[in-house]
Amino acid sequence: xxxxxxxxxxxxxxxxxxxxASTHFRWHVHQGVGTIVLDRPQRxxxxxxxxxxxxxxxxxxxxYADDVTVVVLHGAGDNFCSGGDVHDIIGPLxxxxxxxxxxxxxxxxxxxxxxxxxxxxxxxxxxxxxxxAGAILAMASDLRVGTARSKTAFLFTRVGLAGCDxxxxxxxxxxxxxxxxxxxxxxxxxxxxxxAFAWGFFNQLAEPEQLLDAAGQLxxxxxxxxxxxxxxxxxxLHQEWSMSVDQAIEAEAQAQALCxxxxxxxxxxxxxxxxxxxxxEGN
Numbered sequence: 001x002x003x004x005x006x007x008x009x010x011x012x013x014x015x016x017x018x019x020x021a022s023t024h025f026r027w028h029v030h031q032g033v034g035t036i037v038l039d040r041p042q043r044x045x046x047x048x049x050x051x052x053x054x055x056x057x058x059x060x061x062x063x064y065a066d067d068v069t070v071v072v073l074h075g076a077g078d079n080f081c082s083g084g085d086v087h088d089i090i091g092p093l094x095x096x097x098x099x100x101x102x103x104x105x106x107x108x109x110x111x112x113x114x115x116x117x118x119x120x121x122x123x124x125x126x127x128x129x130x131x132x133a134g135a136i137l138a139m140a141s142d143l144r145v146g147t148a149r150s151k152t153a154f155l156f157t158r159v160g161l162a163g164c165d166x167x168x169x170x171x172x173x174x175x176x177x178x179x180x181x182x183x184x185x186x187x188x189x190x191x192x193x194x195x196a197f198a199w200g201f202f203n204q205l206a207e208p209e210q211l212l213d214a215a216g217q218l219x220x221x222x223x224x225x226x227x228x229x230x231x232x233x234x235x236x237l238h239q240e241w242s243m244s245v246d247q248a249i250e251a252e253a254q255a256q257a258l259c260x261x262x263x264x265x266x267x268x269x270x271x272x273x274x275x276x277x278x279x280x281e282g283n
Contacts, residue, residue: 016067020058024051026076027058032223033216034068034120041077044129046085049092049104052133056111062118069227069282070219071118073141074125074212075134080150083132090159105165108133112167115140116238119231121222125215126150127208131190136166139175139201142234145215146202151190158188174241176201226264227282 018029026037036055038045047055062068075081084090093101115122115137124141130152138144138152146152154172156165163169163185173181176199184191196202206214222230232255240248259265264280271278 013064014066015061015064017058017061017065018067020061022054022058024048024054029068031220032067032069032227033072033219034062034065034070035072036074038073038075038081041075041079043085044079044082045075045077045134046082046088047133048085048088049107052108052111056107056114059111059114059118062120065120068120069230070222071120071122072125072215072219073122073137074215075127077128078208079128080124080126080130081134081137082129083134083155108136109166112136112140112171119234120227121230121234123215123219123222125211126152126196126202127211131155133166136168139168139171140166142237143218144196144202145204145206145211145218146193146196147208147211148193148205149208150193150196152193152196152201153188153190154184155188155190157186163188170241224280226259226262226268226280228262229259229264232259 017027017034020027022036026035026039028035036058038047038051040046062071093104096104121143122141124138124144126138126144126146127150128147130138130146130150132153132155135152135154154163154165154168156163156168168185169181172185175181176184180199183189191199191201193202193205197205204214204218236248236252236255240251243251263283264278267280268278
């Protein structure tokens with residue numbers, strides 16, 4: 001009976017995204033790596049109402065994708081993302097009343113929630129301008145490869161808004177520390193690429209012409225790993241923010257026991273005994 005049920009369960013809960021036709025950014029899948037390209041280079045790749053919503057929905061669908069194990073996110077040209085488009089977003093917001101403004105801010109926050117909830121690690125490749133909501137996209141990613149010339153700015157206070165946008169006050173201090181995050185969120189100044197690397201925001205620096213290769217290499221390394229276990233790792237990294245140490249230890253005990261039931265765990269053991277490198281398959 002289990003053999004009969006398994007295909008039905010799989011069909012109901014799994015999908016492929018290689019054929020997904022994106023409208024407001026570029027998307028492609030190759031060997032398990034899904035790549036999102038913010039593609040408005042003439043305006044430094046700003047976000048619009050539509051691109052926010054489509055990104056949110058794509059990341060939500062990642063939970064059911066069996067052909068995507070890692071996601072790479074970058075901008076076209078020499079910049080990552082300049083944030084919300086001044087003409088397509090900021091201008092129209094001026095005419096909205098509070099209930100509609102709250103619909104918008106909740107939608108942008110839902111994008112971050114979707115990025116954190118999707119099981120695939122997200123690698124952001126950051127060059128040039130990385131500002132406002134663009135800085136949030138980089139922050140919400142799991143790993144970041146940057147360039148020395150990049151400028152990452154959580155510039156909300158510079159336009160009369162609070163620095164607490166899209167989870168910045170919760171997530172950024174956990175990456176670079178409370179004091180450094182406070183400075184960036186209060187002042188809105190740009191963090192240089194060297195600062196971002198020294199502070200742990202960037203996991204590595206690359207030359208601009210090598211940035212996408214470096215991010216791709218990191219993504220392929222993850223794609224070749226035990227991807228089910230990596231999804232568990234991402235889940236625990238996120239969920240343990242609100243746990244006590246005792247709760248976290250118990251949750252990790254349960255998570256690790258689950259991973260010990262996977263074929264990848266057995267593959268690793270047999271490869272070790274044979275003095276070979278394991279070939280993980282994500283199950």
